[in-house]
Amino acid sequence: MEFDLHTHTSQGSACSRMVIEDLVQAACEKKLDGVCITDHDYCWDERELAKLMRASGIQVYGGVELSTAFGEILIYGVHQSLLHLRDNLPKLVQLVRDLGGVMIAAHPLRSDFLFSTLTREERGLDPINLEEIGRRPLFSFVHTFEVCNGRSSWQEIRAARQLSLLLNKKGTGGSDAHSKLSVGSCVTIFEEPVQNEAHLITQLRQGCFKAKKKEESRNVLGM
């Protein structure tokens, strides 16, 4: 079953140009089985999402992309504001655990690649040291991290895949779509058919999935 775990709508993210109805329609057109809306620090009304789910026939769940001092973190299974804990990761981890959620670092190598399609060597930078990166505190707070992000370059995705092997973690995939065109460009494929939100989170916690980059986005920003 294919899910796009990372998307943004204009209602919850000022940077997006896509209303939620268009997002769900695009997910249906791309034959996805489900989509998670992960607006920046914004909590969707579950009843509204349930309505969309019934009308569309695909699974629609609300998560959040929380900005923290250690980087952006995708959080699923928690339906309340977490903004007050963005600077206190130990407490955030505790609350998410208590509420049965899951935490996934979004595009954890973004600061090392900065959206560039050039290699680091071409930009005059030292090659990245994945062992050093793997020791960053962020990775001790999250269950896993995103390896395929629709706005990342191939170099960034390749390095994230290598990091997932090094840390022995399955990485997720999500388009990070801000417009209809990019929905489904990267997905997470679950081993078992996802029954409901709780089952999605169980599989994410247990690592029963793989990430896939499906198609080349229009450009590296996925616009």
Ligand SMILES: [Zn+2]
């Ligand atoms: Zn992000």
Ligand SMILES: [Zn+2]
């Ligand atoms: Zn995002």
